[in-house]
Amino acid sequence: MNNSPVVKEYSKDDQAQVVDLILHIQQQEYNIQITKDDQPDLFTIEDFYQTGSGNFWVALYDDKIVGTISLLDIGNHQVALRKMFVDKEYRGGKFKTSSLLLNTAIKWAREKSIKEVYLGTTPQFLAAHRFYEKNGFTGIGLKDLPENFPVLQVDKKFYKYLVD
Template identity: 60%
Template sequence: MNSPTIDIKEYSSKYQSQVLDLILQIQQQEYHIPITREDQPDLLAIETFYQKGNGNFWVAVANDEVVGTIALLDIGEANVALRKMFVAENYRGKTLQVSSRLLHQAFQWARENAVHDIYLGTTQQFVAAHRFYEKNGFVSVTREELPDAFPLMKVDTKFYHNTTPFA
């Protein structure tokens, strides 16, 4: 089987329904997290919520299908929150490197936009994601160490901070 060509693209509204379907499927079916579309109004307003200031949103696309997402949310003072990092199960791992390519895109954007710090919140269930973040320079922090402007999600219980690529 040939590996599909995967392009990392800035989000545009033509990807709206695919982004929503991918994220909800991973959250609800794969990880059984009780979160709904209504709990995530940002997914219905990606351009106005993420694509402003030092923020942006990207999709990984294979054969016109969204197979991954990542976002940076500008939270002020040269800080951003990494949000909505999701990769379809069949596209995870070292072979296709979708997660690494998405994160690299976010890091590159952060450097180009003079971002100093990236923070993120995740759930305890995403153990493989924890390892991925730690391999890419994120260190675990307590909730109290987050900037005041960090957007807390009710499902987030584990937090990370990264300054490595930007200092």
């Protein structure tokens, strides 16, 4: 058995596990009042994320999806990092799931000649804030986002990453 998850591109077979993982983290762990109906993109991942310079990945551990990440093509050689979620049991240094997912997305962005990665997150995701900052993301204000960045209602904290 491999000690770390394997990251692969999303396929339709992954949908049920992706939805379950994301909703569990949002609703149960962080008590965010958001439903699957509030996130129609979770049911059209191929059409929504896997177009242009965008993509969606899952982290698998023994055939169980333990993490997700996506890049949404917002044009102008820019992407929005979305849907980064990791099962509580697979966070941290033991499995390095978050780093595996983020490194996969950044490598993809570099290969697609993306210049900047933007993301929005909620104030309660403090560990996520530290993770992004540790990995080269810089905090920015709402006014510093590109006009085509899709701001979500729950997002109050924003970051930018310059792809080299």
